[in-house]
Amino acid sequence: MTSNRLFAAFLVGVALFTPPMIAIFGHGGSINGIPLLFLYLFGAWAALAAVLAVIVANGTR
Amino acid sequence: MSHWLTATVPLAYLLLLFAIAYWADMRAGQGRNPLASPYVYSLSLAVYCTSWTFFGSVGQASQRGLQFLPTYLGPTLMCVLWPIVLSKLVRIGRSQRITSIADFISARYGKSHSVGALVTVIAVGGTMPYIALQLRAVSDTYQILLGAAGDHPQTVPLPLDTSLWVAVILAVFSILFGARQIDANERHEGMVTAVAFDAVFKLAAFLTVGAAITFGFNDGFADLFTRAAAHPDLARIFTIDGAGEYGDWITLTVLAGLAVLCLPRQFQMAVVENIDERHVLKATWLFPVYLVLINVFVLPIAVAGRMAFVGADVDADSYLLALPLAHGSRVLALVAFLGGLSAATTMVIVETIALSAMVSNCIVMPILLRTVMAAYPSRNLAGIVLATRRLAIIGCIFLGYLYTRLSGDGFTLVGIGLVSFAAAAQFAPALMGGLFWRGGNKKGALSGLSLGFLVWLYTLLLPSLARSGALPLSFIDAGPFGLELLKPYALFGLTSLAPLQHAMVWSILANCGTYVVVSLLTTQDAIERVQAALFVDGFSTSPRVVAQFRQGSAAVSELRSLARRFLGAARANRAFARFIASGSLDPASDEATPELIGFTEHLLAGAIGTATARVVVASVAKGANVNFNEVMEIVDENSHAIAHGQMLEAKSRELEAATTELRAAYEKLTELNHIKDEFIVTITHELRTPLTSIRSFTEILFDNPDLDISQRQEFLSVVIKEGERLTRLINQVLDLAKLEAGNVAWEIREVDIAQAVRDTAQSVGQLFRDKEVTLAVDVPTEPVILATDRDRFGQVVLNLLSNAVKFCEPQTGRVEVRLAADDNSVTVAVADNGRGIPASAHDLIFEKFQQVGDTLTSKPAGTGLGLTISRNIVTQLGGRIWVDSEPDQGAAFSFSLPRWRVPADT
Numbered sequence: 001m002t003s004n005r006l007f008a009a010f011l012v013g014v015a016l017f018t019p020p021m022i023a024i025f026g027h028g029g030s031i032n033g034i035p036l037l038f039l040y041l042f043g044a045w046a047a048l049a050a051v052l053a054v055i056v057a058n059g060t061r
Numbered sequence: 062m063s064h065w066l067t068a069t070v071p072l073a074y075l076l077l078l079f080a081i082a083y084w085a086d087m088r089a090g091q092g093r094n095p096l097a098s099p100y101v102y103s104l105s106l107a108v109y110c111t112s113w114t115f116f117g118s119v120g121q122a123s124q125r126g127l128q129f130l131p132t133y134l135g136p137t138l139m140c141v142l143w144p145i146v147l148s149k150l151v152r153i154g155r156s157q158r159i160t161s162i163a164d165f166i167s168a169r170y171g172k173s174h175s176v177g178a179l180v181t182v183i184a185v186g187g188t189m190p191y192i193a194l195q196l197r198a199v200s201d202t203y204q205i206l207l208g209a210a211g212d213h214p215q216t217v218p219l220p221l222d223t224s225l226w227v228a229v230i231l232a233v234f235s236i237l238f239g240a241r242q243i244d245a246n247e248r249h250e251g252m253v254t255a256v257a258f259d260a261v262f263k264l265a266a267f268l269t270v271g272a273a274i275t276f277g278f279n280d281g282f283a284d285l286f287t288r289a290a291a292h293p294d295l296a297r298i299f300t301i302d303g304a305g306e307y308g309d310w311i312t313l314t315v316l317a318g319l320a321v322l323c324l325p326r327q328f329q330m331a332v333v334e335n336i337d338e339r340h341v342l343k344a345t346w347l348f349p350v351y352l353v354l355i356n357v358f359v360l361p362i363a364v365a366g367r368m369a370f371v372g373a374d375v376d377a378d379s380y381l382l383a384l385p386l387a388h389g390s391r392v393l394a395l396v397a398f399l400g401g402l403s404a405a406t407t408m409v410i411v412e413t414i415a416l417s418a419m420v421s422n423c424i425v426m427p428i429l430l431r432t433v434m435a436a437y438p439s440r441n442l443a444g445i446v447l448a449t450r451r452l453a454i455i456g457c458i459f460l461g462y463l464y465t466r467l468s469g470d471g472f473t474l475v476g477i478g479l480v481s482f483a484a485a486a487q488f489a490p491a492l493m494g495g496l497f498w499r500g501g502n503k504k505g506a507l508s509g510l511s512l513g514f515l516v517w518l519y520t521l522l523l524p525s526l527a528r529s530g531a532l533p534l535s536f537i538d539a540g541p542f543g544l545e546l547l548k549p550y551a552l553f554g555l556t557s558l559a560p561l562q563h564a565m566v567w568s569i570l571a572n573c574g575t576y577v578v579v580s581l582l583t584t585q586d587a588i589e590r591v592q593a594a595l596f597v598d599g600f601s602t603s604p605r606v607v608a609q610f611r612q613g614s615a616a617v618s619e620l621r622s623l624a625r626r627f628l629g630a631a632r633a634n635r636a637f638a639r640f641i642a643s644g645s646l647d648p649a650s651d652e653a654t655p656e657l658i659g660f661t662e663h664l665l666a667g668a669i670g671t672a673t674a675r676v677v678v679a680s681v682a683k684g685a686n687v688n689f690n691e692v693m694e695i696v697d698e699n700s701h702a703i704a705h706g707q708m709l710e711a712k713s714r715e716l717e718a719a720t721t722e723l724r725a726a727y728e729k730l731t732e733l734n735h736i737k738d739e740f741i742v743t744i745t746h747e748l749r750t751p752l753t754s755i756r757s758f759t760e761i762l763f764d765n766p767d768l769d770i771s772q773r774q775e776f777l778s779v780v781i782k783e784g785e786r787l788t789r790l791i792n793q794v795l796d797l798a799k800l801e802a803g804n805v806a807w808e809i810r811e812v813d814i815a816q817a818v819r820d821t822a823q824s825v826g827q828l829f830r831d832k833e834v835t836l837a838v839d840v841p842t843e844p845v846i847l848a849t850d851r852d853r854f855g856q857v858v859l860n861l862l863s864n865a866v867k868f869c870e871p872q873t874g875r876v877e878v879r880l881a882a883d884d885n886s887v888t889v890a891v892a893d894n895g896r897g898i899p900a901s902a903h904d905l906i907f908e909k910f911q912q913v914g915d916t917l918t919s920k921p922a923g924t925g926l927g928l929t930i931s932r933n934i935v936t937q938l939g940g941r942i943w944v945d946s947e948p949d950q951g952a953a954f955s956f957s958l959p960r961w962r963v964p965a966d967t
Contacts, residue, residue: 013137018310019307019310022310028296033287056346
């Protein structure tokens, strides 16, 4: 069960950090002066880490 | 700040690191292992972040913006799979006593010396640029801290070259950390603890300096980014656009993802130094969090550096230091330097310790076995093992130094580091294939690894040396000997890719392709098959399990002296004492059990590698040349036993389920049998009552022929009535039997049931009139069409009506029949104002021969089968029947039938 969730998270991660998604946020533009790509990458990255923490915690309980 | 401080503080920091390691080693010796914490394990993995992260990332970000991130996103993605992949590596590593990645791969492919040696050569060659990167980063930043301009290493005379002194210091510390003594289990608690400390320190240093640059020297993220966006040539570093950028992005992500598993030092930390498989789970999310944190300030620092040093000749790789210096803060600069130094030092220490174990176990030991050991069989080898390791550490660091001298500073830090990543990635096919594909064999691994390594050498390492002038530049521009097709950056005319992508495409293609094809075309020998099964299926193999693969005999004393030669007397004696204490050896006998032979091999594997340990032990254990056919039989038997076990388990589960079903069926049968008996008893009783009265009346008539006509008539009418009752009863029993057996021919037609109810009410009209009970029929005047069996429907209504009239008082009695219909169902209700039915009997009255009231005292008013038959009919027509009643309030029997649906049982 945990393996399946991890594998799904891996696929989501690959989708988040490869060109189709990178290209959407990579054209430039900014929110409150912070570049969009910078915001997106760090946000998605932290979110993935959080999801991992949840999956692992649920798996060992 | 004086130069004196600048020189002593770094040295003091390195001594502090060593003190921490020493303290941790002592604690571990006392049984309080600092590695027991999953946080120490997770932090120790941060050895991934070297001075590349500290200085190189900033340099790369200042040129290419967020392209520095794939180096950390790749490992994050790999982290997601860690609980699957890394856990398996750790489990196998533990059971096989793996000491390095070379050991792991060699063990997987039949404990092969040649595979181990090849992996070692690739690892040493591939790591050379990486160590060079650390040396250069430390010496460059130290120069900047001193205020001297970084000189070209090739122009500086040797004794004045900072890199040389950095190399010497790092070599000394590496030996102190990893090769003070020979370790039986190849674990370095002190080193790991120091690395964990370094992880915290470098993160804190980077965040401090980063925050100072971002918020102290500038006005935060938004300010920096907004001003940078105004620069035309800076604005583009916030974007990633175009196929070339995407290609780089993907290549870097894949490369870094593989590197975090395949780099010798990462393997050392993640697999060899792991003491608890569960720690992997914690690291799975903690490591990504660490990576996020250490990268937050990279882009702001890069942007700040670009804007602060417009036109100035400042190396972008040193912004982290140059920015504080430019703002006059030598303390911050020192903190930045210390962070970088710490990161570089731990990287070099862990990397060289891992490499030295490989060199010693996979190259030097096998050679020693054939030479020294063959010539002087009784010589103690523990000293030689230790010396080998120290020399290997020194050798690796000085190879790195050599590369620094040769490659010059024409490259960025990241450029150098990626060359190493590409070499480490060559291990991935043999490692992952070996873990998940049984068919991968030694010949495949050997050919795949060597071809991949050669391509890497040719397309990345040699050109990097050519570009710095160590080789003629024509090698790149015109190809070797002027052969255009062999140009290292455009092999076979592939010109459209950047050098790194180009090298990756060719090397991984060659590596994977050869590995798979050769593995498929050649066969495995027996020990390869054994090892493949152990690795892929992840059997846990304790020495006792391995022992069944062994048949030789050996003397305990011989094994003990063998262990002493490699581990030293004290360690060997301790280990043997533990084994004897576990009770699996008779201390009086000198004949070693197979378990002890396995144990010795296992013990030695920690010090000299699995492949060498196997040969060494085999040299002592006479006849230990295992009969591999038998081994294969054992392995096959094991797998068969497991398969059979699983089958048996499945079968027994099925059996259990079947038993439960059978038991339920049996219980039902017993109950039915009981009901049948009861039915027969009841029915005989019911039949006897009318029969008795018929018999007694006919007997009276027979015995008294002179009875007067009126009395005779009266008796005869009783006989007729009882006869009718008997007939009715028998008819109903037969009817019920037919219904229950299910062989009733239903005639389902669309009928107007409103008319049917009216007809039935009319047919029983005489009954009501006889008893002077009012019958009210409340039925819609328009037809209500339902597909049903008209006769059976009528029979139910008739039963309910005749029941109702029976329980009504004469004169005051009133019975009402209602018909209600909606789209889904029709409901017929027959309500009376009789004496009602107590709630406890609501279900009972539908059972056979169950009548309300005391059957002993009052004469039964019916056969007791009417309601049972009605329920049977209604149920088989797909509906249900029920009663609403309270005592003395009358009773309302209702049944409903679904509309527009032909009942299943026709």
